[in-house]
Amino acid sequence: MQAIQVNRARLKQAMETISAVGATPRGGLHRLALGDADKQARDLLCAWCTQAGYPVRVDRIGSMYARRAGRSEGDPPVLIGSHLDSQPMAGRFDGAVGVVAALEVMRTLDDHGIATHLPIDLVNWTNEEGARFQPPLLASGVFAGAHALEYALSRQDSAGLSVASELERIGYAGAHAAGFPISSYIELHIEQGVVLEQARATIGVVSGFVGIRDTRVSVLGENVHAGPLPMQLRRDALVGAAQMVLAAQEVGLAQSPDARVTVGRLSVPSDSHSIVPGRVDLVLDLRHPDAASLDALQAQLQERFAQIATRLGLSVQFEPYWNYAPIVFAPTLREHIRAAARMHGYPCLDLPSRAGHDALNIARVAPTAMIFIPCLKGISHNESEYASDEDIAAGADVLLAATLAAATQ
Amino acid sequence: MQAIQVNRARLKQAMETISAVGATPRGGLHRLALGDADKQARDLLCAWCTQAGYPVRVDRIGSMYARRAGRSEGDPPVLIGSHLDSQPMAGRFDGAVGVVAALEVMRTLDDHGIATHLPIDLVNWTNEEGARFQPPLLASGVFAGAHALEYALSRQDSAGLSVASELERIGYAGAHAAGFPISSYIELHIEQGVVLEQARATIGVVSGFVGIRDTRVSVLGENVHAGPLPMQLRRDALVGAAQMVLAAQEVGLAQSPDARVTVGRLSVPSDSHSIVPGRVDLVLDLRHPDAASLDALQAQLQERFAQIATRLGLSVQFEPYWNYAPIVFAPTLREHIRAAARMHGYPCLDLPSRAGHDALNIARVAPTAMIFIPCLKGISHNESEYASDEDIAAGADVLLAATLAAATQ
Numbered sequence: 001m002q003a004i005q006v007n008r009a010r011l012k013q014a015m016e017t018i019s020a021v022g023a024t025p026r027g028g029l030h031r032l033a034l035g036d037a038d039k040q041a042r043d044l045l046c047a048w049c050t051q052a053g054y055p056v057r058v059d060r061i062g063s064m065y066a067r068r069a070g071r072s073e074g075d076p077p078v079l080i081g082s083h084l085d086s087q088p089m090a091g092r093f094d095g096a097v098g099v100v101a102a103l104e105v106m107r108t109l110d111d112h113g114i115a116t117h118l119p120i121d122l123v124n125w126t127n128e129e130g131a132r133f134q135p136p137l138l139a140s141g142v143f144a145g146a147h148a149l150e151y152a153l154s155r156q157d158s159a160g161l162s163v164a165s166e167l168e169r170i171g172y173a174g175a176h177a178a179g180f181p182i183s184s185y186i187e188l189h190i191e192q193g194v195v196l197e198q199a200r201a202t203i204g205v206v207s208g209f210v211g212i213r214d215t216r217v218s219v220l221g222e223n224v225h226a227g228p229l230p231m232q233l234r235r236d237a238l239v240g241a242a243q244m245v246l247a248a249q250e251v252g253l254a255q256s257p258d259a260r261v262t263v264g265r266l267s268v269p270s271d272s273h274s275i276v277p278g279r280v281d282l283v284l285d286l287r288h289p290d291a292a293s294l295d296a297l298q299a300q301l302q303e304r305f306a307q308i309a310t311r312l313g314l315s316v317q318f319e320p321y322w323n324y325a326p327i328v329f330a331p332t333l334r335e336h337i338r339a340a341a342r343m344h345g346y347p348c349l350d351l352p353s354r355a356g357h358d359a360l361n362i363a364r365v366a367p368t369a370m371i372f373i374p375c376l377k378g379i380s381h382n383e384s385e386y387a388s389d390e391d392i393a394a395g396a397d398v399l400l401a402a403t404l405a406a407a408t409q
Numbered sequence: 410m411q412a413i414q415v416n417r418a419r420l421k422q423a424m425e426t427i428s429a430v431g432a433t434p435r436g437g438l439h440r441l442a443l444g445d446a447d448k449q450a451r452d453l454l455c456a457w458c459t460q461a462g463y464p465v466r467v468d469r470i471g472s473m474y475a476r477r478a479g480r481s482e483g484d485p486p487v488l489i490g491s492h493l494d495s496q497p498m499a500g501r502f503d504g505a506v507g508v509v510a511a512l513e514v515m516r517t518l519d520d521h522g523i524a525t526h527l528p529i530d531l532v533n534w535t536n537e538e539g540a541r542f543q544p545p546l547l548a549s550g551v552f553a554g555a556h557a558l559e560y561a562l563s564r565q566d567s568a569g570l571s572v573a574s575e576l577e578r579i580g581y582a583g584a585h586a587a588g589f590p591i592s593s594y595i596e597l598h599i600e601q602g603v604v605l606e607q608a609r610a611t612i613g614v615v616s617g618f619v620g621i622r623d624t625r626v627s628v629l630g631e632n633v634h635a636g637p638l639p640m641q642l643r644r645d646a647l648v649g650a651a652q653m654v655l656a657a658q659e660v661g662l663a664q665s666p667d668a669r670v671t672v673g674r675l676s677v678p679s680d681s682h683s684i685v686p687g688r689v690d691l692v693l694d695l696r697h698p699d700a701a702s703l704d705a706l707q708a709q710l711q712e713r714f715a716q717i718a719t720r721l722g723l724s725v726q727f728e729p730y731w732n733y734a735p736i737v738f739a740p741t742l743r744e745h746i747r748a749a750a751r752m753h754g755y756p757c758l759d760l761p762s763r764a765g766h767d768a769l770n771i772a773r774v775a776p777t778a779m780i781f782i783p784c785l786k787g788i789s790h791n792e793s794e795y796a797s798d799e800d801i802a803a804g805a806d807v808l809l810a811a812t813l814a815a816a817t818q
Contacts, residue, residue, distance in 0.1 A: 193637030
C-alpha cells in the first residue's frame with residue numbers, strides 16, 4: 001500500500017461548488033431527488049467526470065456511472081460513490097461527500113499515474129433518501145434486484161409526478177441496464193452518529209448493518225367511561241402500554257451500546273378524553289448488529305410485555321412487521337479500510353451502521369464495505385450537519401487506498 | 410311522608426312496552442335522537458300521558474312536558490323525568506327508567522287521589538346522549554340558557570341532517586318556549602357505576618356532579634433517527650409521556666375513591682417506527698367532587714410532570730382545555746330523597762355523579778337532585794346493561810315521595 005494523499009484543495013473546492021447547488025440560506029442543502037437542483041448537481045458531476053476523461057453512463061433508473069478504465073477492461077469494476085440527493089432542508093455532507101471523494105480518488109490516481117487492474121466506476125445513486133419518492137434506497141434496490149425497474153419508475157411524489165416522468169424531464173432517463181456485475185462496492189459517508197466523535201476517531205470501519213426487527217403490538221383492555229368506574233376496576237390499555245414503553249427503554253439501555261430499542265409509533269384508537277383506553281397500538285423497533293442477540297432481545301421484550309399485560313388484566317398481541325437481518329460486510333474490504341487508516345495514521349475503530357445506505361442493497365450482490373467519518377454531534381438530516389475538511393480528506397485518502405487494494409487484485 | 414308504593418305491574422309493563430321500540434336482537438336498545446324509533450317512543454309516551462289526563466306540550470327544541478295539575482296552577486311546577494334517546498346499540502334503562510317512572514309517579518298519585526300544591530311536569534329531554542347530534546345534554550342546555558336555541562336547532566348529524574329538520578320530520582318541532590320557571594327538578598337514573606352494587610345499596614342520593622378539569626399536555630424532546638444515536642443521548646418524549654401516564658395513575662389511585670385521573674388521548678406527531686419521538690401530545694382528565702381537591706390534584710400532577718420532564722432533559726407545556734366546576738345538589742331535595750329511602754327501608758348512600766346528565770344543566774337554574782339505582786356491574790352504553798324490576802320500582806317509590814315533598818311545599 002502507498003500512503004497517497006488526495007488533493008485537499010481540489011476536494012474542498014469540489015465540495016464547495018456542489019454544495020452551492022440547492023444551498024439553503026442557513027448553510028444547508030435542499031436537493032430533493034430529480035428536482036431542478038438535483039439536475040444541476042448531476043450536470044455538474046457529469047461535466048467534471050467527462051472533462052477528467054471518465055465517460056459517464058446513465059442507467060434506466062437514472063443512476064450515473066463514470067468510469068476510470070482499468071488494465072483489464074472486461075472485468076467487473078470496483079464501484080465507489082454515494083448519492084447527491086438530500087432530505088428537505090438538510091445538510092450538505094450526507095451523500096455528497098461519498099460522490100465528490102470518489103471523483104477525487106480517480107483524479108488523484110491520474111495525478112500519480114497509477115493504473116489499476118480493474119476498472120473503477122464512480123456511482124451517483126438515484127433517490128437514496130426516499131424523501132420525495134418512497135421507498136428510500138430506490139435505485140440501488142433496482143441494481144441489486146430488490147425492486148423491479150417498472151415498480152421503481154412508477155413511484156410518485158406527493159404531487160403525483162412519477163420517477164419515470166421526472167427522469168425524462170431532467171434528462172436522466174438513461175439506456176444502460178440498471179444492474180451489472182461489479183467486483184466490489186465501497187461507500188464513504190458521514191456517520192450520522194456520535195461513536196467516532198466520542199472515541200476521537202477519524203475513520204469508522206463499518207462492520208455491516210444492524211438488523212432491524214419491527215413488531216406491531218396491540219395492548220387490549222376495556223373501553224370504559226372515565227367517570228363512574230373506580231380506577232381500581234379499570235383495564236386501561238394505555239397504562240399497560242406506558243409500562244411497556246418504559247420496559248423497552250430499560251432493556252435497551254441495559255444492552256447499550258449495541259442495542260437500540262424504540263417505540264416511535266403509538267396510537268389510542270378511542271381517542272377521547274373521557275374514555276379509558278381499551279386498546280393501544282404501537283410499533284416496537286429493535287436494532288442490533290448480531291442476529292442471535294436480536295432474537296433474544298425480541299423474546300425478552302415480548303415476555304416482559306406479556307407479564308405486564310397479565311399483571312394489569314390486559315392482553316397483548318404481537319404481529320411481525322419489518323424484519324431485516326443484520327448484514328456483515330466483506331472482511332477483505334474491511335481489512336483494506338483498516339490497513340489504509342493505519343497506514344495514514346488516522347485513528348479508526350469498527351462500528352456497525354445503524355441507518356440505511358445504498359450499501360445495504362449492494363451487499364446482497366457483491367462484496368461491500370463502508371467508510372464512516374465523524375459529523376458534529378451526530379446531527380444529520382438538518383441544516384446544521386457538519387463534517388470538517390480534514391475528516392473528509394482523511395476519508396478520501398482511505399477510500400483511495402482501499403479502492404486501490406480492491407482494484408489491483 | 411306517606412310510604413306509598415308505585416304500581417309494580419304497571420311500571421314493569423310500561424318499561425317492557427317502551428323497550429320494544431328500537432329493541433336490538435340481543436335485548437338492548439338502538440334509539441338515536443330524532444330517529445324513527447325515537448319518534449315512536451315519543452308517540453307512545455304522548456299517548457300514555459294524554460290518556461291519563463296529563464296534557465302534553467312540546468317546546469321549540471322538541472322536549473316534551475306532560476302536566477299533572479296542582480292546586481296552585483300558576484306556580485312553577487316540580488319537573489321530573491329524563492330522556493328516551495339512547496346511544497347506538499346500547500341499553501334499555503339509561504334514560505327511559507327516569508321517564509317511565511315519572512309517569513308511574515303521576516299515575517300512582519291519581520290512584521291514591523292525592524292532590525299536590527304545585528303542578529308536576531314530566532319531561533322527556535331531546536338528545537341527551539349526543540350520539541347522533543353533538544353536543545350531548547342539548548335540550549336541557551337550551552332550557553338552562555347554556556345554548557342558544559338557534560345553535561341547538563342547527564346541529565347536524567353525520568349525514569348532514571339538522572336537529573330542526575329532523576324535529577320537523579318526526580312532528581316534534583313544538584311551539585312552547587324552551588325554558589320556563591320550575592320550582593325544582595328531580596331525575597331518576599341508573600348509576601352506570603358500581604358504587605351502589607358494591608355497597609349493596611338500592612338508592613343513591615346523588616350529592617352533585619364531580620368537577621372535570623382537562624389539560625392539554627405537550628411533552629417536548631428531540632426527533633432523532635432510531636438508529637445511530639446512542640439511547641443514553643436521546644431526549645425521547647414518549648418515554649417522558651409514559652412516565653407521566655404512570656404518575657397520573659399512581660396519584661389517581663392514591664386519592665381513591667374520590668378522584669378519577671385519565672389519559673384518554675395521546676398522540677405521537679412524528680408517527681414513524683424509525684424516529685425517536687420528539688413530541689407527544691396528551692390530554693390529562695381529572696375528576697373530583699370537591700373543587701379544592703381538584704385544584705390540588707392538578708397542581709400535584711403538573712409538578713410531577715415537570716419533574717419527570719426535567720429529569721429526562723425534556724420540557725412540558727400545559728394548556729387549559731375543559732373546566733367544569735363541581736356541582737352540589739339542593740340539600741333540601743337530597744334530604745327528601747334520603748328520607749324517602751329510609752321510610753321505605755331501602756338501603757341508601759350518598760355519592761356524586763361522575764357522568765353527565767341533564768340535571769347538570771338544570772342545576773344552573775333551579776334546585777335540582779338525582780336518584781340513582783344500581784345497574785349490573787356498572788355496565789352501560791352497552792346492550793347488556795341491566796337494572797332489576799325491584800330496583801326500578803324502589804327508585805320510582807323514592808321519586809314519588811321526594812316529588813310529593815317538593816310539590817306540597
